[in-house]
Amino acid sequence: MASVKDILKIPKFRNSKVVAGHKGLDKNIRYVTVMEVPNIVKWLKGDDLLITSLYSIKDDIEKQCNLIRELSKSSCSCVAIKVGEYVDKIPEELKRIADECELPLIEIPYDLIYIDIIMSVMNLIFEERDSDSIAQKYIKDIIFDIYEDEKIMMEKGKLLGIDVNRDWFLAITLSFNEDEEIDENQVGSLKRVAKGISKYATNNNEFELNPYISTDKSVSIIFQSQSKDSIEKMLPYIEKECLIQVDKYLKNKKVFIGIGTIETNINGIKNSYFNSVKAIESGQIFKEENKIFYYKDMEMFCILNEVIGESRESLNNIVLKNVNDKELLNTLIKYYECNANLDETAAKLFVHKNTVKYRLQKIKEITGLDVKVHEDSFKLYLAVIANKMLLNSTKK
Template identity: 25%
Template sequence: MYQFWGITVKELLNLSSMKNAKVLAGEVGLERNITRLNVMEVPDIINWVEEGEFLLTTAYSMKDNIQGLEQLIIDLNNKEVAGLGIKIKRYINEIPKEVLERAQALGFPLIEIPFDISYSTILTESLTEIVNAHTNILSRISNIQNNLIKLMLDGGSLKEIAAAIHHSLDGNTVAIEEYIMGTQIIMSSKNKKIYKSLIDEEQDYLKRREIKKEHYKTGHTRSIDIIQDEEISRISIPIYSENIDYGYIFIWEDKRVLSPVETKVLESSTPIIALDIHKKMTILEIEAESKTEFLKDLFSGKEERIKRAFEKLSYLNFDINNSYSVIVIHIKENEIYKKYKTNVPNYISQLKIRLISIIDKISKDEDYNIISTPRFDGVVMLFGSRQDTKDSRIKKDIKNFCMKILSYAEHEGFNEYLNMGIGRNSDSPKEIWVSNREALKVNEYQNNQKGDKILFYEDLGIYKILSFEGLRPELNKFYNDILQDLVNYDKEKGTDLIITLKKYFEFEGNLKKISESMFVHYNTVVYRLQRIKDITNKDLNSYEDRLNFQIALQILDMTQEQNKFNS
């Protein structure tokens, strides 16, 4: 804490009691902070000092071993003592050259105290100054926080908060970047585009979450930006509350250098800013609830609930005369957990709101008719089109829309965790539930087959047939006849015959490639294929049997993925 409170060594030297003091060595350390003063007249003082202390001494305890002063300075510096003031000519006449050189090398302030000034005078004046500094800090913290609270109570925006900080720092450039809504506020007397580009360069959101560990220790980090061929220091302060990352405050010292006190004041203000952002999130979540209920009714397929949904059209952007396609964005929560381990629910919640914000922005920019709301594993949307729009045009528009979402996501570092499934366009609002079911089927396929991030139901091929609910009993029977015995054998014996069969089709029957892929001997693959033939009574040399195997493997994958998807 000493780095934020107290006075500097330089400020100590400006006191009237120290006006005749001389800096003997360690000038670069004059900005060290002093939080207390102590008198040193015993040889084992090193055991009792604390960081931030400034020591006063006559060097009485070292008068017979003045060379030991060099080691003492090393030890004091290691304990982050602010400096050492010595009264010369009482017990020692001068400081040895090697001691001065050591203090200079360490940047450790070594000060000659005026002989005629008493310790009590120095202690009284300096401690009064320290107390005043503490009081000033507390007052400034209180003033800034009170101003921010007043701004919020008066309905102040992030822009007004940024302006208040900008003003309090005498015009230093200030930016607030808020993740959830994707808001950037920049207050600067210079070209704002320069500062925006600097922020945009760092928008890998997940990467920021990792480096926050450093911020939690210090409250902020410092870095250097090159702005118009000039090195400008930037202070980055995370806006963080209750395990949720809300954004950052950036301050560039392009007008003047911030004091540690000012930095601490700004750090103490971040919970207030987080509260303002959280308030906006709450409003969005309330708005989303009505959309969620509307879509649940619409997707139910039940006439009574669909009728109830139509009663809510007055306050939703839904045109009953349009046709609609359902788009479901699935967030791959398991992959996020594998990479980051902690706080996944909070991150997923933020990601959904961020996606809604991105969708709203694109919709306004491109004049799309979109209704979007969070769902348990992502976001669901209705994409509206005029009834006379050709299917090819609708598909092109949806593809363009989804590509823009992925572009934003890539820019912010989370595109790899998204899949987008699109159902077929429905001319009748009463049939939109079919498009929703199809979009979910596409999500299942994407999760299982690792297909394209943007995928339309009509592009699924045979999977469309296999995923048809009415065929489920026949498909289960077909699977049992072709593959169930092989699956049971693998479970009982701990073998990999199913994997071998999949590799057989992946490498088009090339046994050498299969063996290399599975890291087994060529003859092992030959043996396994023979076991598959013996167990199933099916021959891989037969076109019909190969086709049956491939269909049965698709059914197996669908069943396994469906179980995971619904768990």
């Protein structure tokens, strides 16, 4: 059941503040009521969130204080008072009594519309257990096209505090190595990591819901902000937090991190998510020594992965079919991983530079292709890519 704490997480309440009754924040909320008459108490059902501007008793502090006492006795869970219209601020006497009764008082701004509050809270109460799960379902429906009317999805998003045409989004995916055996506890730990990262970003005032969705071996967090610049500035810190959380909960597991593109609107959410996934898929093939893959850096490899696709076996066989010596093949692969640097290749392989030269010469004799000739090197490099893709496909 939703609590006062859960209600306060709703984006519509982000400019509101609890001014008294902090000890009652764990109280449950089951109903939402708007106060328009002085004797509202008899209409309450219990576990209510009462919204009021105090209009009917705006000039009588004593009646306001009595109202708080009566609401507390009637099992009202929380009172949200709109300031700036009929009362400039919540009186200190009201705050004192609310503290005594442990009845939370929330100060809400003048421009917050009642219907927005009601719809947001009712969604929280009736649709899902808490605001996180509502947002998770909403984002998942967008990514996997589980909806029919885009306009309805946009309106539904606004009720959750997600304006897909105004806000900016970035997907970051964390995924286990495909060839590793993963148990339920480790999947649970990965979700815990996602929650920690999401909470870390939410603590920044310019970030909002940051829901996450999960699959069998991965979780993806969709970061949300009204400003693209805010996401760009915060990204290095989020990246660092990802590594901290992974090290804390999954220290002995290899977890890859894919960072999508910063985009807006419904299609932008989808693009960022799938780009973060593609970055990991291509990164495991072409940059397997890395942990973090930015789509912007991996885009060309992602395209190659898609373009070569089903032709990888043919391409590999055309060029490297007769290279049966694993030592020769590994040298060629390492040579391109080291950007065709002989010294670095030798160091990585723990051999002398002349040994690398000898092996590349042997490859030339077998394939007829010379790494020092631009066109030949291009063919060899494509074949190496195809070979990596073949090896990766056998792991799945």
